[in-house]
Amino acid sequence: MESDPVKSEVSAESTPSSEQTPSPLVAAFQREHPDWVKNVIEDRGEITIIVPTEHIVAVCSFLKSWPETRFDFLSDLCGADRGVEEEPRFEVNYHLFSTTKYHRWRLKVLLNEENVHVASVTGVWRTANWHERETYDLFGVIFDNHPDLRRILLPEDWQGHALRKDFPLRGYEPYSLK
Amino acid sequence: MGLENVIAEALPEVLTTRLDSLINWARKSSLWPATFGLACCAIEMMNATSSRNDLARFGSEVFRASPRQADVMIVSGRVARKMAPVLRRIYDQMPEPKWVISMGACATSGGVFDNYAIVQGVDKIVPVDVYIPGCPPRPEMLIHAVMMLQEKVMKESVRDRRDVLEAEARDAVVPGTLPVTDGSTTTQQHALPESRPYTVASKHERRRSS
Numbered sequence: 001m002e003s004d005p006v007k008s009e010v011s012a013e014s015t016p017s018s019e020q021t022p023s024p025l026v027a028a029f030q031r032e033h034p035d036w037v038k039n040v041i042e043d044r045g046e047i048t049i050i051v052p053t054e055h056i057v058a059v060c061s062f063l064k065s066w067p068e069t070r071f072d073f074l075s076d077l078c079g080a081d082r083g084v085e086e087e088p089r090f091e092v093n094y095h096l097f098s099t100t101k102y103h104r105w106r107l108k109v110l111l112n113e114e115n116v117h118v119a120s121v122t123g124v125w126r127t128a129n130w131h132e133r134e135t136y137d138l139f140g141v142i143f144d145n146h147p148d149l150r151r152i153l154l155p156e157d158w159q160g161h162a163l164r165k166d167f168p169l170r171g172y173e174p175y176s177l178k
Numbered sequence: 179m180g181l182e183n184v185i186a187e188a189l190p191e192v193l194t195t196r197l198d199s200l201i202n203w204a205r206k207s208s209l210w211p212a213t214f215g216l217a218c219c220a221i222e223m224m225n226a227t228s229s230r231n232d233l234a235r236f237g238s239e240v241f242r243a244s245p246r247q248a249d250v251m252i253v254s255g256r257v258a259r260k261m262a263p264v265l266r267r268i269y270d271q272m273p274e275p276k277w278v279i280s281m282g283a284c285a286t287s288g289g290v291f292d293n294y295a296i297v298q299g300v301d302k303i304v305p306v307d308v309y310i311p312g313c314p315p316r317p318e319m320l321i322h323a324v325m326m327l328q329e330k331v332m333k334e335s336v337r338d339r340r341d342v343l344e345a346e347a348r349d350a351v352v353p354g355t356l357p358v359t360d361g362s363t364t365t366q367q368h369a370l371p372e373s374r375p376y377t378v379a380s381k382h383e384r385r386r387s388s
Contacts, residue, residue: 019196154260155259155260162295163295167294168294169292169293169294170292170293171293171294
């Protein structure tokens with residue numbers, strides 16, 4: 001009898017929703033630029049903001065310079081393949097960190113398989129250069145306006161993108177130098 | 179090297195075998211490996227030259243940083259596909275006579291890395307003389323491999339040229355080796371079977387499941 005209200009409370013807390021934003025910082029950001037936030041997920045103290053693809057550079061440069069956040073460090077940029085049957089299939093994650101305020105946010109961009117293009121954030125953080133090359137190399141995400149979008153891990157003559165879900169584990173043909 | 183070819187051609191056949199044994203004895207007594215560590219097996223390879231194991235007892239302790247000065251290439255670890263052309267170039271830079279030791283399960287067969295990134299056996303790139311099992315092999319096993327290679331060297335002839343033998347082997351169809359394609363299969367990327375979207379069964383896999 002007693003467990004029922006507890007259960008409903010827990011489930012209400014863990015359900016992601018754009019209306020319910022416990023973090024005042026996220027709420028302030030959302031008030032500032034409502035069209036830059038598609039959805040906010042807060043889970044276990046981690047903040048994830050899903051951003052429309054066309055606004056990602058504006059969001060990043062704003063969050064870097066905004067006095068409330070001061071995200072001066074891009075700690076990681078990675079891609080993910082959610083599965084061949086998923087729509088949108090690809091996502092690009094930006095893990096931001098502030099060396100003065102010691103907080104972290106994750107930005108997420110969702111991409112369809114037909115149009116795996118997203119603007120490069122190398123103009124905001126220069127470290128994004130190699131991260132975006134890696135994401136291009138392994139997932140085939142094209143970063144527009146990237147200064148040097150080449151493969152970085154796989155050999156230059158590689159066919160395909162190895163971390164895509166439809167790439168066979170053993171590759172397409174046995175390797176030989178003959 | 180140049181001298182022995184001249185002598186071998188100039189002298190009658192009868193004397194060649196005696197010359198062989200003399201030259202082979204000289205060769206096997208100072209096998210100089212190339213410093214070429216690829217993965218964790220390289221730690222055991224370094225240990226083989228340490229004071230405890232002392233590979234110098236068998237004349238093979240002088241690891242050379244230049245392939246031009248080395249006789250033996252010890253492939254110590256898994257060979258990534260990106261590393262494969264580099265490894266082949268280092269092998270090509272080594273002067274004749276030269277030998278290859280495939281150290282450990284990964285260099286020999288790919289080991290646990292049965293995936294797109296690792297060459298499934300270094301013998302797809304260079305001819306191998308001695309294979310060592312183990313993950314990683316102990317330094318004693320590497321020393322044993324060097325001793326086996328010395329036995330093999332004693333059976334060789336100065337007339338055997340590795341590049342000639344290898345060219346013959348390349349042309350011959352060896353049973354059990356994987357087929358070599360012209361690269362056209364990479365165009366099958368977008369024509370994968372519907373039933374198993376994530377994997378394409380290779381020859382290995384079909385053999386295992388049956």
